[in-house]
Every structure is written in structure tokens, then in C-alpha cells.
Amino acid sequence: MTQDTPRSHRILREISGGNAVVSVLAIGLALLVGSVLIVLTDPEVQAASGYLFARPADAVLAAGDAIGGACSALFQGAVFNGTRVGWANQIKPLTETLTLATPLIAAGLGVSVAFRSGLFNIGGRGQMLVAAAAAGWISWSFPMPYPLHMLVCVLGAVACGALWGGVAGVLKARTGAHEVIVTIMLNYVAFYLVSFLLRTPGALQAPGSNGPKSPAALDTAVMPTLSDLLGIGSFRLHAGFVLVVAATSLVWWVLNRSGLGFRFRAVGENPDAARVAGIEVRRVYLVAMMMSGGLAGLAGASQVLGTTTTGFGSGIDAGIGFDAITVALLGRSRPWGVFAGGLLFGALKTGGYAMQAAQTVPIDLILVVQAVIVLLIAAPPLVRAVFRLPAPAAGARLPRTPKAVTR
Amino acid sequence: MSSVSGTATVSARTAVSRSWKAPIALYAFAVIALVLGFAVARTGTSTFGLTTPGDLVALAPLAVPTGGTVAALALVLAGLAVAAHALVLFGAGRRVPRRLVAVFAIVFLVAFLTWASAGRTIPVTGLLIGGLALGTPLVFGALGGVIGERAGVVNVALEGQLLLGAFSAAVVGSVTGQPVLGLVAAMAGGVLVALILATFAIRYVVDQVIVGIVLNVLVTGLTGFLYVKVLKSDADLFNAPDRFPVLPVPGLSAIPIVGPVLFRQTIIVYLMYVAAFAVWFGLFRTRWGLRVRAVGEHPTAADTVGIDVNRTRFWNVALAGAIAGVGGAYFTLDSVGAFTKEMTNGMGFIALAAVIFGRWHPIRATFAALLFGFATNLQSMLGIIGSPVPSEFMLMLPYVITVFAVAGLVGRSRAPAAGGKPYLKS
Known part of the structure; x- marks a missing residue:
């Protein structure tokens, strides 16, 4: 598991080599799978299928109701709710989507930077937790004037996330330890470490409290929300989104316009060739993992300073570290693609909660939809087979079937 | 000239094959045990329950004085670590036998349990x-x-x-x-x-x-x-x-x-x-x-x-x-x-x-x-x-x-060579 030249080589092609049509079709198929699950488990549909042959229309109508209800709840929860009074309330779901998308995009960018260098960073969870702990600790321990305090917290979080990611990078570079295993294990180490600190008085535990929860951040460290800016509504969307937009631009610039990004991509395409060309592959592994961890750290900071500012527990990562992998795959590891993927999954998540409340469809359905999307996107030949699309023409990057490959 | 450089290479090779990871790790754990035995010693009696209800043969619980037992076991551990050191220096294989590490681990575990259970019973x-x-x-x-x-x-x-x-x-x-x-x-x-x-x-x-x-x-x-x-x-x-x-x-x-x-x-x-x-x-x-x-x-x-x-x-x-x-x-x-x-x-x-x-x-x-x-x-x-x-x-x-x-710090781990790689017939 130490020498993985062909693997990283191929991943890159796979992730960046497909086309937009496949993505759209994959999303469509995944929503179809979700609809089927809703219909199969809907009690009214089950009741109507009891007399399916007597009155088949009833079952179809009930199925339509179930899907329609779920879809409209999803849309109303994620984008625009026309049934509410006042523009600010009607548009609030969209701002919620952006709020949930913020950490997803940041962590997804982290995963994609690693992907482009031929590395898997599965450690988003651990990196986020460590970063959140750092940001939180600075946010209530060191009073500072307003914008400075917030920026110091963010920088601290990014630095700690980078350090935690760097551990995997150092081990990969120095000993060849596989970064997948190391980052998975470090997730648990970080979780137990932060859990311990959260229940230890004098560390991260809120003074006077017995629970494993941190104190609230000082006002000077909290990111301003959209409502603070406009003076209306109760939007939770915070300045972290602006930081994430900036981060996306920065990552785009680094990957596509800088020498560092060139080395990242060269190592990702073919580490042996990169080594021969004089690139220090070990150094690239370390820097890429640190940058990846730093971006996950930004996600952690946005959670602590933007979304949950009144104190957090050890579940502050909210599964974003793992969702980020699916976001990066959906965005094909291109920065703005990741941005779009993060928005989509943010919308699915936000809408999923609304759907759970309105239609009693459990939020877990969103996980299924996400997983199916990524599975299909990772295997373009399968989507093409389902829709009977032609294989890509000459210069095709992907084999239609492995057997047809000659290389 | 060439013979001199030849000997140098050989001695360098033997130096490389001598692994210090095991003795260093054992020393570290022995120090922990010594700290538990002397610096933060606990008094009282540690009891190990050896039977469950319904056993045919009932064994009496084993009770030992906490402080003395932990101190004695810590000294044993220190001795084992020194032995490992000596084996790496002078032993035939220039390495620590796995059996010694296993014995060390068990003694360390017993010492730790004895220390942790001062005044309590551990149902083994x-x-x-x-x-x-x-x-x-x-x-x-x-x-x-x-x-x-x-x-x-x-x-x-x-x-x-x-x-x-x-x-x-x-x-x-x-x-x-x-x-x-x-x-x-x-x-x-x-x-x-x-x-x-x-x-x-x-x-x-x-x-x-x-x-x-x-x-x-x-x-x-x-x-x-x-x-x-x-x-x-x-x-x-x-x-x-x-x-x-x-x-x-x-x-x-x-x-x-x-x-x-x-x-x-x-x-x-x-x-x-x-x-x-x-x-x-x-x-x-x-x-x-x-x-x-x-x-x-x-x-x-x-x-x-x-x-x-x-x-x-x-x-x-x-x-x-x-x-x-x-x-x-x-x-x-x-x-x-x-x-x-x-x-x-x-x-x-x-x-x-x-x-x-x-x-x-x-x-x-x-x-x-x-x-x-x-x-x-x-x-x-x-x-x-x-x-x-x-x-x-x-x-x-x-x-x-x-x-x-x-990371290769504990033992040597080598995965199957083709693990994780798809096989494409050429």
C-alpha cells in the first residue's frame, strides 16, 4: 500500500475526465432512487397497493403525492418558500443552504487539493475537530478588538488543521505510511482528544458546567451574519461564506496558475515522472496534506465562529469531513466544481431537514442520494450504459469495460 | 584502499540491521511503570476476582498489596528493558526476541491493572x-x-x-x-x-x-x-x-x-x-x-x-x-x-x-x-x-x-504488493 503510482494516476483521470452530462444524469438517477425509496415506504402507497388491481390509479396517485410532497418540501426547505410572509422569510431557506454549504465547500476544497496531488485525505473530520477546538479556545480565552480577534481565530484554526493534516503528510513522505489509513485513524484520535478536552475543566469545558460542552465565543470573534449587515431577518448566513468564496478563488489560482499547483498536479498525474523532472515529491505530499488540512480547518472555524457560536460539543464536525469527500468527487476536484457541488449538497441537506419535518421522510434519505450520485459519477461507464449513451470518441480517457483496455 | 571501504560498508550494514526501536519503546514503558510504582504510588490492596457466578471450581480472589506489587513489577520491567538493550548490543540476532516483548507487555498490563485497581476488585x-x-x-x-x-x-x-x-x-x-x-x-x-x-x-x-x-x-x-x-x-x-x-x-x-x-x-x-x-x-x-x-x-x-x-x-x-x-x-x-x-x-x-x-x-x-x-x-x-x-x-x-x-515504528508491516490496484490485462 505504499507504492501507488498507477492508482493516483488513474484517480485523477477519473475525477477530472468525465463530462457534465454524466453528472446531471447521475443526479437525476440518484433522485429517482430516492423517490423509489419514498414510495416504497409510504404508508398511503402501501394501503393503495393493497387494491392495486382493482383501482391502480389510486396507487399511482398516492405515489405521486408522496414524491411531489417530498420534492416540494425539499425545494421549499432549500431554496424559496413562497408560503411564508415577507421577502426576508421567503428567501431564508436559500441563505440556510449557503450556510450549510460553507463548511462543505471549504472541506471539499481541502479534499480536492489532496486528490489533485494523488492523495486521499479522509481525515477531514479530525482536522475539523482539532481546528474547531483551536478556534474555540482562542475565541473565548484571548479578548482582542473585533475584526482582529476573528481573523486570529480563523488563522489559528487553519494552522491547527494544517498541522493535523501534516502529520499524515510527514508519515507518508518519511515512512511511506498510507495516508488513507493514517487519516482515518487520526480522525478517531482527534475525536477522543477533543472529547477529553471538552470534559476537562480548565481545558475546553465551559466554566461552571458539567457537560462536555465549550463556552460561547466572545462577540469579537463571531463572524458577522447577513442580518447584521442588512439589519433585517434572522439569517444565519455568516462571513464564513465570503471566506470560502475567497478560498475557492485562491485554490483555483494555486492549482491552475502557480508553480506549486503545477507540482501538485505533476505529482498527482505521475509521481515517478515528477521525481525524474526534479520535483521533490515528498515535499509536495507534505505541503498538499497541510494545505488540505488547512482548508478543513477553515471549515471547522466557520462552524465554531459562524454557525454554532454558543459553545460546541464533540459532534461539531457534523459529518462534514466525510461529506466533503463526496463533494470533491462531485466537483471533480476542480475548485469551482467543488463550489457547485457544495451548494448542491448544502441544498440537499437543508431541504432534507425540511422534508423530514414536513413529510416524515428521514434525513438519512439524503445520504442515500448523495452516495448514489457519487457512485454513479465515479463510474461514468455505468451511467452511459444505463442511458445507452455512446462512449467518448477517440482519445477517450476511460475504458468502456476493463477488458477493452489495451495499454 | 578498496578493502578498507569494503569493511566500512559491512560495518555500516550491521549497524543498520541493529534496530533500536524495540529497546527504546521498552525503556519508555519501563519508565512509565517506575513512575507508577514509585513517583505516583498508590496504597491499598488490589483484588483480582477469578470466578464468575455459576463456576464449577470456585477460585478465591487474588489480593495483593498495591504499592509493593507495582514497584516490584516495575523493577522487573526495567530489568527486561535492560535485557532487551543487551540483546540488541551483544545478542546473536542483534534484535529483541518477540517472546520477550510479549512477556514485557503482559507484565506491564498486570502492573498497570494493579496500580489502577488500588482498593478495588477487578473481575478478571x-x-x-x-x-x-x-x-x-x-x-x-x-x-x-x-x-x-x-x-x-x-x-x-x-x-x-x-x-x-x-x-x-x-x-x-x-x-x-x-x-x-x-x-x-x-x-x-x-x-x-x-x-x-x-x-x-x-x-x-x-x-x-x-x-x-x-x-x-x-x-x-x-x-x-x-x-x-x-x-x-x-x-x-x-x-x-x-x-x-x-x-x-x-x-x-x-x-x-x-x-x-x-x-x-x-x-x-x-x-x-x-x-x-x-x-x-x-x-x-x-x-x-x-x-x-x-x-x-x-x-x-x-x-x-x-x-x-x-x-x-x-x-x-x-x-x-x-x-x-x-x-x-x-x-x-x-x-x-x-x-x-x-x-x-x-x-x-x-x-x-x-x-x-x-x-x-x-x-x-x-x-x-x-x-x-x-x-x-x-x-x-x-x-x-x-x-x-x-x-x-x-x-x-x-x-x-x-x-x-x-508508519513502521512498531514491527514491520508490508501490505500485499498489488493491494488497492486494479488489474488491467494488457
Whole structure:
């Protein structure tokens, strides 16, 4: 598991080599799978299928109701709710989507930077937790004037996330330890470490409290929300989104316009060739993992300073570290693609909660939809087979079937 | 001139082959023991309970004075560390024998337990029984992982296989009222996840780690969704499987300590003993095993002698899924008795760690899994008797050990050469 030249080589092609049509079709198929699950488990549909042959229309109508209800709840929860009074309330779901998308995009960018260098960073969870702990600790321990305090917290979080990611990078570079295993294990180490600190008085535990929860951040460290800016509504969307937009631009610039990004991509395409060309592959592994961890750290900071500012527990990562992998795959590891993927999954998540409340469809359905999307996107030949699309023409990057490959 | 440089190279080589990792690690642990024995010594009596209620032969609890015992054991440990040092300096093999490390580990564990249980009683039998209970699903997961990785497919989807196994065992076991059918369903559940993994990884050449991670998400979402929508709606019908009864092995179960731990168990645990042996025997003593290892180590060579590499991988991944599925059934048909959301709780990843810590060997991976189970149980028991060590650090231990193992700091771990790489025939 130490020498993985062909693997990283191929991943890159796979992730960046497909086309937009496949993505759209994959999303469509995944929503179809979700609809089927809703219909199969809907009690009214089950009741109507009891007399399916007597009155088949009833079952179809009930199925339509179930899907329609779920879809409209999803849309109303994620984008625009026309049934509410006042523009600010009607548009609030969209701002919620952006709020949930913020950490997803940041962590997804982290995963994609690693992907482009031929590395898997599965450690988003651990990196986020460590970063959140750092940001939180600075946010209530060191009073500072307003914008400075917030920026110091963010920088601290990014630095700690980078350090935690760097551990995997150092081990990969120095000993060849596989970064997948190391980052998975470090997730648990970080979780137990932060859990311990959260229940230890004098560390991260809120003074006077017995629970494993941190104190609230000082006002000077909290990111301003959209409502603070406009003076209306109760939007939770915070300045972290602006930081994430900036981060996306920065990552785009680094990957596509800088020498560092060139080395990242060269190592990702073919580490042996990169080594021969004089690139220090070990150094690239370390820097890429640190940058990846730093971006996950930004996600952690946005959670602590933007979304949950009144104190957090050890579940502050909210599964974003793992969702980020699916976001990066959906965005094909291109920065703005990741941005779009993060928005989509943010919308699915936000809408999923609304759907759970309105239609009693459990939020877990969103996980299924996400997983199916990524599975299909990772295997373009399968989507093409389902829709009977032609294989890509000459210069095709992907084999239609492995057997047809000659290389 | 040339002879001088020649000797220099030779002496440099011997210096390299002398490994200092083991003595340094032993010294570190000996220092910890000395600190426990002298610097932060605790007074009182430590008691070790050796029998469980219902044992044929009742052993008296073993009571020792805490301070003196820990100090004496710490000195023994220091002596062992010095011995290891001497062996590396002057010993024939210039290395620390594994037996010495094992003895050291056991003495250290006893010293630590004695120190932690000052004024309390540690039920040794209960500790081991609980450790085996927590270790059993890990062993099945690890065995599935070993087969998959030996065949060249990295099985990150172990978590999903355990979870779907637990889910289908609960549903089928509950609806039919037959735990045996539940067990079969669990195997089918594990195979289903494995088949998706194999299809995507082998037929569509998608990266194995990606498919594994995504499958974990898929199974988590699917079982969570069905749990809320279906299982909760009628728990008596869908989520109340009969558990397997405890079947004591006549004779053997009467042996003190060993009997209740190993031979007063359910059929799934006995199945675990059989599976561990069978996987070892199969991998290293049969034609099947030779083929599996061949496609995992050097697929091109295997192909040259006429083994269908991808076919072999495909069906062995499915077999691995079946074994991991049984581990899932252990949750719903033995230890817990009903399905709950995300009940495997990262066990699949610990099983993956056990595979690596056990160096891709079925028996070693089994012991690694049992060790991790034991560590987890030790942690919860120390929490009950009020140990001064924070439980989080005990829980962290398997993961930290695995990081060290992967980084080559503990022992030498070498994965099957072609693990994780798809085989494309040219």
C-alpha cells in the first residue's frame, strides 16, 4: 500500500475526465432512487397497493403525492418558500443552504487539493475537530478588538488543521505510511482528544458546567451574519461564506496558475515522472496534506465562529469531513466544481431537514442520494450504459469495460 | 584502499540491521511503570476476582498489596528493558526476541491493572468475557479484510458490511423467528455490499477506497432510513429477533477462567474460532489460498499461469463480505438483540486497523482484533472502578498503535504488493 503510482494516476483521470452530462444524469438517477425509496415506504402507497388491481390509479396517485410532497418540501426547505410572509422569510431557506454549504465547500476544497496531488485525505473530520477546538479556545480565552480577534481565530484554526493534516503528510513522505489509513485513524484520535478536552475543566469545558460542552465565543470573534449587515431577518448566513468564496478563488489560482499547483498536479498525474523532472515529491505530499488540512480547518472555524457560536460539543464536525469527500468527487476536484457541488449538497441537506419535518421522510434519505450520485459519477461507464449513451470518441480517457483496455 | 571501504560498508550494514526501536519503546514503558510504582504510588490492596457466578471450581480472589506489587513489577520491567538493550548490543540476532516483548507487555498490563485497581476488585473473568464480546465482530471484520486485501482489494466498506449484516440479521431473524435464517441473511447483506464494491472496483475500475467510503455512506443512509420508516413502525415484527442461546461446551466450560471466557458462548463465537482457523488454513495451506495470494501479490504472474485475476478477486471479495456480515449479525443476534441506527459505530474501521496491525495474517489479525476489543472493554471497566487514567486515552490506543504500525515504528508491516490496484490485462 505504499507504492501507488498507477492508482493516483488513474484517480485523477477519473475525477477530472468525465463530462457534465454524466453528472446531471447521475443526479437525476440518484433522485429517482430516492423517490423509489419514498414510495416504497409510504404508508398511503402501501394501503393503495393493497387494491392495486382493482383501482391502480389510486396507487399511482398516492405515489405521486408522496414524491411531489417530498420534492416540494425539499425545494421549499432549500431554496424559496413562497408560503411564508415577507421577502426576508421567503428567501431564508436559500441563505440556510449557503450556510450549510460553507463548511462543505471549504472541506471539499481541502479534499480536492489532496486528490489533485494523488492523495486521499479522509481525515477531514479530525482536522475539523482539532481546528474547531483551536478556534474555540482562542475565541473565548484571548479578548482582542473585533475584526482582529476573528481573523486570529480563523488563522489559528487553519494552522491547527494544517498541522493535523501534516502529520499524515510527514508519515507518508518519511515512512511511506498510507495516508488513507493514517487519516482515518487520526480522525478517531482527534475525536477522543477533543472529547477529553471538552470534559476537562480548565481545558475546553465551559466554566461552571458539567457537560462536555465549550463556552460561547466572545462577540469579537463571531463572524458577522447577513442580518447584521442588512439589519433585517434572522439569517444565519455568516462571513464564513465570503471566506470560502475567497478560498475557492485562491485554490483555483494555486492549482491552475502557480508553480506549486503545477507540482501538485505533476505529482498527482505521475509521481515517478515528477521525481525524474526534479520535483521533490515528498515535499509536495507534505505541503498538499497541510494545505488540505488547512482548508478543513477553515471549515471547522466557520462552524465554531459562524454557525454554532454558543459553545460546541464533540459532534461539531457534523459529518462534514466525510461529506466533503463526496463533494470533491462531485466537483471533480476542480475548485469551482467543488463550489457547485457544495451548494448542491448544502441544498440537499437543508431541504432534507425540511422534508423530514414536513413529510416524515428521514434525513438519512439524503445520504442515500448523495452516495448514489457519487457512485454513479465515479463510474461514468455505468451511467452511459444505463442511458445507452455512446462512449467518448477517440482519445477517450476511460475504458468502456476493463477488458477493452489495451495499454 | 578498496578493502578498507569494503569493511566500512559491512560495518555500516550491521549497524543498520541493529534496530533500536524495540529497546527504546521498552525503556519508555519501563519508565512509565517506575513512575507508577514509585513517583505516583498508590496504597491499598488490589483484588483480582477469578470466578464468575455459576463456576464449577470456585477460585478465591487474588489480593495483593498495591504499592509493593507495582514497584516490584516495575523493577522487573526495567530489568527486561535492560535485557532487551543487551540483546540488541551483544545478542546473536542483534534484535529483541518477540517472546520477550510479549512477556514485557503482559507484565506491564498486570502492573498497570494493579496500580489502577488500588482498593478495588477487578473481575478478571468478566474483563476477558467482555473483551471477547467486543472483539468478536472485529475478528469477523478483520478476517473479511484480510481475505479482501490478500486478493488485492482494499475493503474500506467493512463498516457498511457489518452494518448491513446487522440490519438484515435483525429483520430476517425477527420476521422468521429463526436466528439461523438471520445469520444467513446477514451473510447475504455482507455479500451484497461486497458485490457492489467488487462490481465498481473490478468491472468499472473505480478506485477501491472511494467506492468503499461511498458504500459506507450508502449503507448508513439506507439502514437509517429504513430503520426510521419501517423498523420503528412495527418493532415487534421487524426488530425483535430471538438471540442465539449460550451453548456451554461440556467439560471445557468447567475449566476455571478459560472455560467461561472461551467455552460458554453462543454459536457465533464458536463460528469465529472456526473461521479464524479456516481462513488461515485456506490461505496458507490450500490451492485456493495460493491463488488468492498470487492475485494480490503479483497479478501479472498469476495471469500468466492461467489464473483469472479479476474473477478470483471478485468472488473472494464476495466471500469476505459474507464473513464480515456474520460479524454484523453478532450485534443483533447476540450482544445487543435489536438494530439501532449506526450501531456498528466505526467498528469496521477498527477492524481495518486490526488487519494492518495483524500484518495481513488471519491469526495475527484475529489476535489484534481481540486485543482491540479487550482494550475497549478495559477502558469501560476502568471507568466503572474509577481509574485515574482518562477513558478517552484508552479508547484512542488502538488507533494510535495502528498509526505507529503503519508508519513502521512498531514491527514491520508490508501490505500485499498489488493491494488497492486494479488489474488491467494488457
